[in-house]
Amino acid sequence: MKRLSLYLLIFVSFMLALLLNGFAQDGKSKPVKKQTVELKDAKGNNIGSATIKPSGRGVEVKVDAKNLPPGDHALHFHQNAKCDPPDFKSAGPHFNPDQKEHGLQNPKGHHNGDMANFTVKPNGTAKATIKDPDVVLGTGSEPNSLFANGGTALMIHAKADDMKTDPAGNAGDRIACGLITK
Ligand code: ZN
Numbered sequence: 115m116k117r118l119s120l121y122l123l124i125f126v127s128f129m130l131a132l133l134l135n136g137f138a139q140d141g142k143s144k145p146v147k148k149q150t151v152e153l154k155d156a157k158g159n160n161i162g163s164a165t166i167k168p169s170g171r172g173v174e175v176k177v178d179a180k181n182l183p184p185g186d187h188a189l190h191f192h193q194n195a196k197c198d199p200p201d202f203k204s205a206g207p208h209f210n211p212d213q214k215e216h217g218l219q220n221p222k223g224h225h226n227g228d229m230a231n232f233t234v235k236p237n238g239t240a241k242a243t244i245k246d247p248d249v250v251l252g253t254g255s256e257p258n259s260l261f262a263n264g265g266t267a268l269m270i271h272a273k274a275d276d277m278k279t280d281p282a283g284n285a286g287d288r289i290a291c292g293l294i295t296k
Pocket residue numbers: 190208215216217225227228281282283
């Protein structure tokens with residue numbers, strides 16, 4: 115009888131260990147290796163997508179979009195995972211866990227979510243790969259994870275970023291937005 119209890123105890127411990135291991139490896143704690151972001155304009159139309167992947171200590175963003183105004187445009191990560199049209203103000207300011215000023219050329223900068231401009235062709239399409247060394251996909255537990263605090267938003271602006279004017283680089287209206295959530 116004693117031996118049976120011992121076997122039972124070992125069996126229960128084993129099952130518990132399996133269960134806990136399962137919890138530890140669920141979706142919330144695994145680092146994300148690739149994130150696709152659907153981009154929508156102010157009217158709610160799909161204008162393409164962006165694919166985010168780890169690159170170096172940060173990420174690279176591959177934008178593949180259409181129906182945009184030709185010319186140079188700012189691209190930023192904003193701090194809230196909200197894209198309420200038409201003005202996308204719900205996305206909040208630039209993602210800035212390091213609490214710096216705006217602009218890749220600002221001596222007091224820059225925001226984690228600041229990135230280089232990209233160019234839309236005369237036919238309204240854009241294909242660009244832009245790096246951001248100051249954010250990660252990660253698990254969401256890192257302060258600079260794009261999934262931190264419920265996620266972030268990828269934003270395209272009407273104009274180019276001047277890379278120095280705080281807080282948003284004189285980039286004008288927010289014209290397209292995509293949610294970055296787990
Ligand atoms: Zn900024």
